[in-house]
Amino acid sequence: MKILFFEIRRYLRPVTLAIVCVLTGFWILMHNSYYTKSPYRDWGLLSVEYQKRFGNVIDVDEFEIIKQDYADLCAEIDRAFEKYMGEYDVHSLDDFRLLENASFHIEEDYRTAAERWGSENIEELYQKCLDIYFDGPMETQSDREQKIGYFIYDFESLDEAAEAARANDPDWGYDKLTDYQKNRILEDCQRHELSIISVLSSYSYTEFRDGFKQYSVLIYIICAFIGVPFLVNNKVTGTQTIQFASKRGKNILKNQLGAALTVSAIFNIIIDAFFYIVYFYNGDEIHYLLNCPINVGAAGNQLWINMTYFQYVLLIFAKVMLLSLALTCAIFIVSYFSKNYIVATAIAVPSFMLVSTLSEHLDYHFNLVFNYAWEYPLMLFAPIAAIVAVTIIVMRRTWRTDYLY
Amino acid sequence: MLEIKNVSKAFKDFTVLEDINLTFENGVYGMLSPNGAGKTTLIKMIVTLLMPDEGEILWNGENISILGGRYREVVGYLPQKFGYYRDDTPTQFLTYIAALNGVDSDVAKERCGKLLERVGLGDVKNKKMKKFSGGMVQRVGIANALMNDPKIVIFDEPTAGLDPMERVRFRNILAELGKTKIVILSTHIVSDIENIANTVVMIKDHRVHICDTIDNILRQTNADNLESAFMNVYEADTLINS
Incomplete structure (x- = not known):
């Protein structure tokens, strides 16, 4: 342990810590999404409201309540349209939708709108409706109507999938949904920019995943280069001779690897703390969501693994931590075989880019299906193992076996 | 006692040392040979940085590769x-x-x-x-x-960079150490060895050519001083080859 502490001390100097903090601060400045509020923040408020009213799962009766709430809200909006736009023959939300589609030249709706209001009036009427609906007296109702509308669509999409499945199998239940069907539902929701808006979804529209994805790149960069100095430095300074000739020196690699991993973990935690403070306190302020489960629940059934948003955040932090430690380990081994900083760095740079890109790609599938099967970690860590294997094969001649006995 | 028995070492097709036999007890041993003779290779094998291809190195009768850390615990080493x-x-x-x-x-x-x-x-x-x-x-x-x-102290070119006063201080340290430890000194500076070493080892043609006291070496090589003895041992070959 004493030797481990010596090795950690060598790299955990005030200067190194200062560099990490400055890099992190610079990174945060470059990405203002970390400290500006997301435009989708209010979507999470709906999730919290429904969780308080209905719990973690919405059953059929509760869904009917939501649909009734929506109908009442639409009726209120209709009355408002009648009041402010009745003179223009715009009486309801449906009329507004028709004008909206017409202004986007959706053929059938454009023809209908032209017949009713005249093609030359469509844009003007649509603009008036926008002013009233989004910025005027109906601003609050319109905002809520959109959210609940998407929410209901979300559920009905799920029900449609369920109905289609039951048509083939009357005994079908949600627990029988295949991964393909889950993906299809999720893709459908995301295509319509729903971001899985349901009472239980919260991770996507807070943009935590996207924000932290960018942030994790910084972690990977720093950790990829932590492993490099440890062994390359010994070769460059010549201390390896002294170390290997000592009583415990043959185990120095073990201690240095331990130190590299420890320092990586410490830097990881420091950077995560920066992110947490900036993103969670200045950015989205998602603390109100932390207890919200993120699985999509429909008609009383859990489709995916039940976890809260807090657990999801922890999972992401843990994933990045494990990946960065694996990357540190890999680059450490690479630096053992390389003779100088240039070679080790040349391998470290594409390595962390590969890991970062693959992690992002696999995250998409992870978010589609919270699948803890063995394929995900295997795919995630396979490139790291490949980097190490290629390095050993290419540079095996530089391996001094004599030093190991 | 440190024993080197029938030790050989080659790197790829190049033989560095062949059938080296030496025994070290308390005292100062000077290794004096030209560049590339194999001094550093022998030293690295003694401090377990390299493995002999043949033969063995024993510390108090036990093979140092088996002793491992227990042997290195008693070795002090200043590399080149x-x-x-x-x-x-x-x-x-x-x-x-x-x-x-x-x-x-x-x-x-x-x-x-x-x-x-x-x-x-x-x-x-x-x-x-x-x-x-x-x-x-x-x-x-x-x-x-x-x-x-340590009980065995090995210095490989220790006085490089030292001024004369520091060199004298170092010699005094060595002389004191030699009373109770095995001290192996590898150097090109003949005067360092001449003033303190009890025994001088010269490697030639990959083998131990001489391992004897300075007085005996001077007699054998018909020289007045160690530097002349060194020249007599190695320069004769150089003159023949040239």
């Missing part, structure tokens, strides 16, 4: 190129080496101070070594070799 961490102070670096050698931290602290005083670095023991001259770094290396109070 002494590596150090520039951002460390001598105290920090020696304490680190002491930890590598399993020396208790209190003992290490006390010993570190005494050794640095002994090599004349007591005033700068807490200054970073990146500000040291070559000679000062070399003196840290000498202290480093003695940090674990």
